[in-house]
Amino acid sequence: MMVNINVNGREYKKDIEPRMLLVSFLRDELNLTGTHIGCDTSNCGACTVLMDGKSVKSCTVLAAQANNHEITTIESSDPKLDVIKQSFVEENGLQCGFCTPGMIMQTFYILENSEDADEEYIKKNLRGNLCRCTGYKSIIDSVKKAEEKVKGEINVSK
Amino acid sequence: MYLNRFVNGEGKYVDDIKFDNMLYMSIVRSPYAHAKIKKVKGGLNSSELKAYYAGMDHAMREPVLAIDEVSYVGQCVAAVFSENRYESEDLLNSVEVDYEPLDAVSSIDDALKKPAIHDGMKDNILDTEDVGNKFNEKDIDYDIKVSDTLFMDRISANPIETRGIIADYKDNVLHIYASSQSIHRLKGGIMKTLNLKDDEIVVHHVDTGGAFGLKALIFPEYIIAAYASMKYKKPVKWIETRSEHLQAAHAGRGIKADITLYARKDGKINGLDGTVYLDTGAYFTDDDLVDLGNAMHEVTGPYFIENAHLTGKYVLTNKALNGYYRGAGKPEASRIMERMIDLLADKLKMDIADIRIKNATEKPFKSPLGFDINYPTKPLLEAALKHFDYYNLSKKEKLGISLFILDEDTAPGESCRITVKDGKVKVYFGGDVSGQGHELFVQEMLSEEFNIDKDLISLDYDDTDTLKDGTGTWGSRSAITHGSVLMKTAEIIKNDVIKKFGKYDKDLLLDNEFNEYYYYKIDYNANSVNFNMVSCDVNDMNSIKIYTYYDLGKILNLKNVLGSIHGGGLQALGETLSETLRYDEDGQLITNNIADAGLLTADKIPQYNIKIVENNSEFPDKAKGIGESTMIGIPSALARSIELQTGKRVTKFPIDDLSLFNKCME
Amino acid sequence: MYPDKFEYFAPDNIEGLEELLDKYKDDSKILAGGHSLIPLLKLRLTSIPYIIDISNIKALSFVDYNNALEIGPMVRTGEVASNKIIGDKCKLLADAASKIADPQVRNMGTVGGDICEADPRNDLPAVMLALNAEFEVTNSMGKRTVKAEDFFKDAYTTALESNDILTRIVIKNTENYYGKYYKYTTLSSDFAVFAIAINMSLNDNKTVKDIGIGLTNLNSTAVKPVEVENYLKNKKIDDRVAGEAFNLLLKSCDIEDDVNGTEKNKEKILKNIFINGLKEIYEVL
Known part of the structure; x- marks a missing residue:
């Protein structure tokens, strides 16, 4: 079937099998290998991307x-x-880098959807994202820091 | 900088690599824990590839592809190949296998009672080994004897990147790209199994998405992929699914111990004996020796106990093979001792710190079980108790404590290459980093040593040609081995500059080309003394407080250290409370996904109170190890804190009690 | 890891959907958010020749309030958790939706999918029972209304025939009700070991006017313990009444030893949650 998917602002028209997963479309068809596969049961969140601004497990x-939706991946230049x-x-906020x-991407979603994430x-x-290396502490610190920076920029621009 | 590579999604993991004409491999796996194979038709099966893959020769090695019989759920029976991932899974149905199910053994206890799972054996004991000095209780000075059985169930390593490999045979050389902690070990394993010569194989290191001991091993799937690439003259890729990982990746822990302590009324322990059992799974692997070896030799840990003897039994079960998991026998050994010493304290109505002080030492010593302790243990214990004000704090918090030796697997040393070209410094380690962030300390140390900017230094991918020899990243060794060989190789480069120009300065370094390889030999395992304390309120998961008092020698990079403590800290909580692989009595795995395997999420993190002391080691970089410390020190201390509140002694890990830590969602 | 082959359709109106269902019947399956179906396809635990994606049908995605709360089946559970109308009118539903899986799953998973899949561990069936919800079911022959208590038949089995579509969820018990979803999990999984949905309103004299209860994963499918509801009506809730209600509640449960714990341990936890929950809701009202 033909699909037309906007990925990071670019339209991709491709003829694919209906059974193709979005993560395969990104990794194998478009060579955007930053989105990873860590499990087969929607638990680990390594494949998280945004679809129309909402985080999903690809x-x-x-x-x-x-099809006809907008996907944002780690390769986006936002x-x-x-x-x-x-x-x-x-x-x-990382060690092996795989998660x-x-x-x-989930942090991106959190910061886009919450004014004041404590x-x-x-x-x-972050419950839907597993990390085996960091024990999450430095990840949570990274999110907090990003939030401060994003807020700071908003205040400056005001 | 490597961090930028990863945050931009530009890491190069094995599944990110594509070659032309590449085949994807899928594996037909046994659905039975134990069955005769009456017929197998289709795919690549053992009628063509008949091989066994352990590094050591042993009668009970696992066949790469099952021969006449399967002995665990998930065992490789046949392999299929396609240029499309989806189609390679479609092809799984094209292989016909007729099984005749047999009785299965699914636990150590089961194995000790039931008939042998393999023909030609009289029972399920694969091997037996004795360590220590056998003693007669009549000959030792004791007033009280305490006995108990401890059990640490299996745990799956579960790195977020599963296992994976590409084998690419071209121009008569087999190129291997693998997610690995040691490309040299992998090279050796494949050479041996497929009878290749040294110049017929090159193993390339790629980014490794977590390893935790598992990725130091060799696996049947890797051999099958290598063979298939040579057969089809095409690159062959195999990427494990998480379901396959839970079923078939070699699992850690799986230790049971029956232990007796003999002690005087004042708490001094004068004897320890018992039996330690390892759930080896269905076949022998080399890792069994390390895991049970550590779990026996290190039991007496930081305490001087004059008489100690253990019998080790390697027990066959119809389960996936045993393998390394962060600590590989060391956490088990310490937990056996720490749980027993708490029991003894309770029987003697002694404080758990006092009894440890009583048995800790003023001098280095060698234990009867053959464990060389390089430092006195009592000074660190006393300093740690004082630092955390233990005697007052224990009136307010339900504290468990743990004193332990971290045995760093420093032998036989490590290799390094440093190249300088085009103003950039590149470092290659023979012990492949598997996602612990070594680049941070490499940059910190070399920028200081060479007096250059950190951004000019990178840790690069190596291969078995770039570095002819090398060891690996495991056993809490990197801070010592990698740090030291880095210092040594950097010294050689600096001397090259001085030899050539009569002096060293950074411009002379960066404007010229240098290339040096060095293997820093260490012929013994170092160790260090460490302490953990844990408190909690059993009704609140977020109440867990972890106190660490670790002697790290010189800190090479603080971010690396904290990353290791926080990461290992959460793994240790998982190991204590939830992580395991569950099998039913027919040997069927009933842990179906990574969440059920017990990995904890971000909302479960504990609080930390971290004190690091820096008593320099004897190595060139003055460092001591850390990687496995949390796994050794935290679980027994947390178990103690819990049992103080529930009144139920903890002897089984994970504790896995639904009523603990009120899990009603807020 | 990768699904078997199937044919895919994505009609943009109900009539188109009805036609496809009439044509392919049991060989077809509706794909809403896909968070139950796609994992099954990936693990190849099921293979379905015709998959019909209903996400393009705008008429299935709405939230309205006209004397009753009306929700389209394609509303994502994340939207249910954060939607202002639902938050105002039905605390129980908003609370339960916020406790489903994780944010990414809630961004795809739908309220209709959670209900129609009828996995005994799914959260919304019990909530629908507690709310006495009514389902508008449509097929090419017309529409009918099925009450939640007549909807859930067994594990993965509902009153829906192969050509039926859930087109509207109607919740009338909203004004003056307060409710909460008490969900107990293991440390690492976000599936319910068990859960209790409670929706309650009070008379002026502080006795229970109406109460709805639904139980998740305590039987082969979600259960509505009607006897408990009837017992509690017109009573003030105290420890004795709550304790007696729990004894009745146990009759609707089939609790066994399993990987999560022993029957005894689970019963003890359940009792705590139920009694504390009843009291908490009663006190809020």
Whole structure:
């Protein structure tokens, strides 16, 4: 079947099998390998991307379901995403890096959807992302730092 | 900088690599824990590839593809290949296998009672080993004897990146790209199994998405992929699914121990004996020796006990094979001792700290079980208790404590290559980093040593040609081995500059080309003394407080250290409370996904009170290890804190009690 | 990890959907958010020749209030948790939706999917029972209304025939009601070990005017313990009444030893949650 999916602002028209998962579309068809696969039961969140601004697990979405929708991945050049990435670097919010793209995309979603995400809110909203290396502490610190930066920028621009 | 690579999604993990004409491999796995194979038709099966893969020769090695019989759920029976991932899974149905199910053994206790699972054996004891000095209780000075049985169930390593490999055979050389802690070990394993010569194989390291001991091993799937690439003359990729991981990836822990302590009324322990059992799974692997070896040799830990003897039994079960998991026998050994010493304290109505002080030492010593302790243990214990004001705090919080030795697997040393070219410094380690963030300390140390900017330094992917020899990242060794060989190799480079120009300065370094390889040999295992304390309120998961008092020698990079403590800390909570693999009595795995395997999420993190002391080690970088400390120190202390509140002694890990830590969602 | 082959349809109106269901019947399955179906397809635990994605049908996605709360089946559970009308009118539903899985799953999973899949561990069936919800069911022959208590037949089995579509969820017990979803999990999984949905209103004299209760994963499907509801009506809730209600509640439960714990341990936890829950809701009202 033909699909037309907007990924990071670019339209991709592709002829695919209906059974193709969105994560395969991104990784295998478009070579956007930043989105990872960590499980087969929608638990780990390594495959998290945004669909029309909402975070979803791309291993449990058919590419067909994303037809005519907008997908944002870790490869996006959105400036807010850059702020988040930089915060993860500064706070050492990663070790092996495998869960990182999913964590960052979920952070992006958290910061887009909450005016004032406190630590409890952040933890609750990272429940769908597993990390085996960091014990999450530096990840939560990274999200907090990104939030401060994003807020700071909003205040400055006001 | 490597952090930028990962946050931008530019890591190069094995599944990110694509070659032309590449085949994807899927594995037909046994649905039975134990069955005769009456017929197998289709796919690549053992009628063609008949091989066994353990590093050591042993009668009970696992066949790469099952031969006539399957002995655990998930065992490889046949492999199928397609240029499309989805189609390779479709092909699984094309292989016909007729099974005749047999009785299965699904636990150590089961195995000790039931008939042998393998023909030609009289029972399910694969091997037996004795350590220590056998003693007669009549000959030792004791007033009280306490006995108990402890059990630490299996745990799956569950790195977020599963196992994976690409084998690419071209121009008569087999190129392997794998998620690995040691490409040299992997090379050796594949060479041995497929009878390859040294110049017929090159193993390339790629980004590794977590390893936790597991990825130091060799697996049947890797051999099958390598063979298939040589057969089809095409690259072959295998990426494990999480379901396969839970079923078939070698699992850690799986230790049971029957232990007796002999002590005087004043708390001094004068004897320890008992039996330690390892759930080896269905076949022998080399890892069994390390796991049970550590779990026996290290039992007496930081305490000087004059008489100690243990019998070790390697027990066959119809389960996936045993493997390394963060600590590999060391956490088990410490937990056996720490749980027993708490029991003894209770029987003697002694404080758990006092009894440890009584048995800790003023001098280094060698234990009767053969464990060399390089430092006195009592000074650190006393300093830690004082630092945390233990005697007052224990009146306010339900405290468990744990004193332990971290045995760092420093032998036989490590290799390193440093190259300088085009103004950039590149470092290659023979012990492959598997996602612990080594680049941070590499940059910190070399920028200081060479007096250059951190951004000019990177840790690069190595291969078995770049580095002819190398060891690995495991056993809490990297701070010592990698740090030290880095210092040594950096010294050589600096000397090269001085030899050439009569002096060292950074421009002379960066404007020229240098390339040095060095293998820093260490012929013994170092160790260090450490302490943990844990408190909690059993009705509140977020109440858990972890106190660490670790002697790390010189800290190479604080972010690395904290990352290791926080990451290992949560793994230790998982190990204590929830993480395991569950099997039913027919040997069927009933843990179906990574959440049921017990991995904890971000809302479960504990509070930390971290004190690090820096008593320099004897190595060039003055460091001591850390990687496994949390796994050793935290579980027994947390168990103590819990049992103080429930009144039920903890002897089984994970504790796995639904009523603990009120899990009614807020 | 990857699904078997299937044909895919994504009609944009109900008539188109009805036609496809009439044509393919049991060989077809409706894909709403896909968070139950796609994992089953990926693990190849099921294979379905015709998959019909209903996300393009706008008429299935709405939240309205006209004397009753009306919700379209394609509303995502994340939206249910945060929707202002639902939050104002039905605390129980908003609370339960916020406790389903994790944010990413809630962004795809739908209220209709959670109900129609009827996995005994799904959260919303019990909530629908507690709310005495009514379901508008449509097929090519017309519409009918099915009460929640007549809807859930067994594990993964509902009153829906192969050509039926859940088109509207109607909740009348909203004004003056307060409710909460008490969900007990293991440490690591977000599926309910068991859960209790309670929706309650009071008379002026502080006795229970109406109460709805639904139980998750305490039997082969979600259960409505009518005897408990009847017992509690017109009573003031205290420890004795709550304790007696719990004894009746146990008759609707089939609790066994399993990987999560022993029957005894689970019963003890359940008792605590139920009694504290009843009292908490009673006190809020």
